[in-house]
Amino acid sequence: MTPEQSQPTPAQRVAITELLRRIAPVADDLGARFAAAGHELALVGGPVRDALLRRPGKDVDLTTDAPPDRVLELIDGWADAVWTIGIEFGTVGLRKDGHELEITTYRSESYDPRSRKPQVAYGTSLHEDLRRRDFAVNAMAARLPGHEFVDPFGGLSDLRDRVLRTPGRPEDSFGDDPLRMLRAARFASQLGFTVAPDVVAAMTDMAGRIEIVSAERIRDELSKLLCGAHPREGLALLVDTGLAGYVLPELPKLRLEIDEHHRHKDVYEHSLIVLEQAIAQEEDGPDLILRLAALLHDIGKPRTRRFEPGGRVSFHHHEVVGAKMTRKRLTELRYPKDVVAAVSRLVELHLRFHGYGTGEWTDSAVRRYVRDAGPLLSRLHKLTRADCTTRNRRKADRLRRTYDDLETRIERLAEEEELAAMRPEIDGNEIQEILGITPGPLVGRAYKFLLDLRLDRGIIGRDAAAAELRRWGVEQGILDEAAGAGTAADATGAGTDGAGTDGAGTDGAGTDGAGTDGAGTDGAEADTEGADGAGGAGPGSGDGGVRGEAS
Template sequence: MAVPEQNVTRRTAIADLLRGAAPVAEALGERFAAAGHELALVGGPVRDALLRRTTKDVDLTTDAPPERILALIDGWADAVWTVGIEFGTVGLRKDGHELEITTYRSESYDPKSRKPDVVYGTSLVEDLRRRDFAVNAMAARLPGYEFVDPFGGLTDLKDGLLRTPGRPEDSFGDDPLRMLRAARFASQLGFSVAPDVVAAMKEMAGRIEIVSAERVRDELSKLVCGVHPREGLALLVDSGLASFVLPELPKLRLEIDEHHRHKDVYEHSLIVLEQAIAQEEDGPDLVLRLAALLHDIGKPRTRRFEDGGRVSFHHHEVVGAKMTRKRLTALRYPKDVISEVSRLVELHLRFHGYGNGEWTDSAVRRYVRDAGPLLERLHKLTRADCTTRNRRKAERLRRTYDDLEVRIARLAEEEELAAMRPELDGNEIQSVLGISPGPLVGRAYKFLLDLRLDQGMIGKEKAAEELRRWASEQGIA
């Protein structure tokens, strides 16, 4: 009798975990059951509840078609949206909780199509069979939270393993994005990937090209912002997926880093990423992580073999910034992300001109001005970029950067460095020079800003005197 009692205890414990994942789901389940329809909590919320992880998503699945779902929640939900209804999904809000209900379905890609063909089904088990991985193919029937696990997802959770419910070739053929999702879950959950899944990824990597850039971007961002991004990125490279998604990354693998002759730039970049993550204060920073990962992608194009067996990568930061902008644009990242990441890549070597603290105050001001709102991220990236095993050298670099930050703080306190504006504004420039609004005011403003960077605060009277001298030299009456 012990085994049945253990099963009852386990089912009760699972039900208790799942019940906390969706406070309003049971009431909705009763509503569907009364109308003769099935409803089940499914996928990520079930997985995360069993892992005791918090989740914002509440995903439900049903045998009711979308039109019937709309009828059943009419007057019950506080708000309804139908953005995904062509794929069988209806969204709703109830008592502050957001839920998505999707009709049982199977979907697959035509070899030349970027969008799935959707066919509705009538079986929960068959709906689970079409899902990406067994850990996401578990469900809880509502009401009552009856646990459904036809493909051994619970065992995989315990073992930390990613398997597909059926043959991985069939799963990836249905939706090639699932190959990228395998890498994403390896990053987020720290799970290993079953050998047959990895083999299928290697064989079918090229199929990822039929998936839209936006979907690839979203998965890549989740991977990079995961708890274990190294594992996910390594799987991308080892499987060949990176050659289609982020081809600059595997190209780093064979390039020798000038600071570490026995470690390639690929490995260096992963270490820099990990060291940047260690400095995060408020959760994952996508911009910082992408900059850390991509900061050296210009090295393969700039590699030169020098006398004495040396290897140089002159201006790789400038080339890398252009490559970063091009790649992130192709992946449809927002303009602000593209701009910020590529700017950090461009600036990541600037500190190394600081030497042993020889920069003038003017040079420090320019460093701050060029970094702008990215200054704190640039601090973190620069510190992360030190991966030398030479403790003495690492300590010297740390002390030198500490000194630079102290100087920035002192100048900021003395001169309101963050504001970084000329001492005369546009109206004052017009008054001093006796000119009207136009391009000339902008030229004068730039002159005064450079003056401020070079000389610091000199007072309005001296600034006006310098402005008149500049105008005379420019032939401006």
Template structure:
């Protein structure tokens, strides 16, 4: 299949009718070739045809095929109602699911393909609803006009492979611009989440948003509040996990949407003091996010990206102008961790994710007490224990948080952290830091002290853990003596 990205020409205004015809030919050939090597689409289409229905590859699948980046997720649309779709796919698919059937979507798996078949439909919100009202349509044109953006409003009718593009999505794809099939006001009124989706596509595809679309986003940003927190969260995740999240986040902030879904982000745009003695926290946070992405090793990491974006959200609340003219943000990491927990909980993130991201925000400044390596082994142990399973992410977040343009200072910080990581590695090899436990467990404590289960055992365990962190592993005899000495002092 030709590489569609290389075939896309310059912006529309620079093209001639001949180049547009050539574009259409190349892209249609690309889609046709894609379908030729994907017999699953033709096989499914024949089954719909035999049952008296039509089937078309649609939306993001067509867009991605034209961009040369289609994976194994295929989206289809049909005039068949969901119950008819089920009758057709059940004997054919390896697995079928009905989670989205209330919205006209039937999902199934065939070989390595994940497939969704959705009945022609239109959907709209009223002023107070959090869920779209779905009504079925009768034509592919009706279905395409209700799509979010023109680049997602293209289809390929099957099995004849007829390209359908009533809203010039192909031209917008070539120009890398996001427009809506109808007016943006109508589109965003139908589903306000599309405003966030515009930012997400800017981040995913590196597309620009049409000025009319951006104007509507600004004017209607408050409409996002009728969308459920879960849908907002899922869209935010897709944006953050995209290749260019900075561009999408800028759109959220500049349009006013972030003020409704993540108000802590625009709040980072602190007005500088007259001497400009502190950096732009908003731009700094976006840069830290990008630098954290550069350190990812196994694909996009949502926990790391959220922590990088939110690590300084406590600064606006803790900013103080000192008498000597300096600006301080004392304990902003502690305040920020609490703010992170509150915002992520409101967005319905899982408890584990909230805990992990909040912990990273709370610990992101800890390294700066390390200085030139004067930490004791005890301090290093506590650093590792407090980070727990987030230690590797904390390494990446801490390194990403250095955005100074002073090469000497940046080099010194990097070398200092190299030194800390080397010390952690040595201690881990000697002491298994990730699994630090007291030298005596609860049963041994009860036996030695001659006590039964109760709060005293917990206190004794905590004391032995403190000794383990402070002094490292102890021989059993020394541990027993230390426990008895502490117990005598308690009595």
């Protein structure tokens, strides 16, 4: 069907006009203002597409034949606020009656093969402006005032068919702006649309062109893709076309060969399932940090893959290796430092639960788990639950029950001991007073001793903590025997946690097989992660994060 054949009927045009009127009531008034001055103005792109899909949208994008300086003249005195941050690309932003609008002069842009920046030239025709846009579904407009629907490239038909095509040859479109290849994957994720075969072919042939695009633009598209409703579709398109090899090369490397004994699953498919299961647990919209962690949690496996005697496959310390790889990749993509820290920390901690085994957790182990996760605890809960992809229902149920019990224990201890604000019962100044020392590294060592004591035995009271500190001071040669005398008696019976059975620093080590190769026979995350948990109970510090949502 040609674009002309796919045009709406008169009745459909009326319905479309009514839909478009709802986008921003102030747009008609602005259109009349431009028309009176002899200029065109039209709603364009995403807002038109989303209105026809009945998707909620905040953006109001307009296009005009008026150059930017003329746009500024026409909105002077009419707009409540104006900003010109994008004026070098022909875009002026404004606010009117609570609505934010962006007006961009008709333009065509292309990339010099050696440059990362688009070359912008202003145009004079709405039709030509629409022709330069990325996809036909984004090349629809509504002239203002009146909302006359304009669809020269069959975008409405593509919306009905849920397909992404380019207005012209995809090779020309991607040659003009290679980022459009990533946008195809992003829209596949956000809209759940299929990408036309000729577009996929062009993406495959031209994947290397993405290298001229800045890391910041790639990062923004990748984030929007991950925060879409169907990220699997977008990620699969990146991998299948070879684009992932340039923007996220760790992802296609997860497509490990099946070993000769067929005992471990494809890590790429496992990671996509974990991503989907993490998304299913989100409560307040897309969480970029959680989604990145779910996607990248196993990227250390290809580097740590080992074939063991008997045909077993192991990935020892892949969480540590993966955390370093995650930090490096996200830094290269120019993600904010707090996002990099949070995602890499989650990758590092994703085995911690399995490192403790499925037996009874000591209170000490629970405290250390909470301390190490810090403000990422809620996300770590979700990631750990998502990481169970075993098809063995009995194993899955056992892991779920064990984690349910852990969360219950955390809630109980949190009520009893204020876990969220876990710190020693003696501060740095008191440490100096008790030990008779001055500020320096020794204070830090003493503080760490007290924090470990707090983690192992819970709240024991200031006097008992001071007695233990004096005993430690004697052991370290800081205090003499006389200064530390009586500390053993002071500390006897101290604690509410059953110290002595909990075992300082044990975390149940030696009883749950942490650090051994466990049951790791098939590479399934939930079935073998205890095998890879070497160092899984070690100390660490959490880091904060931010939420990220696609616009």
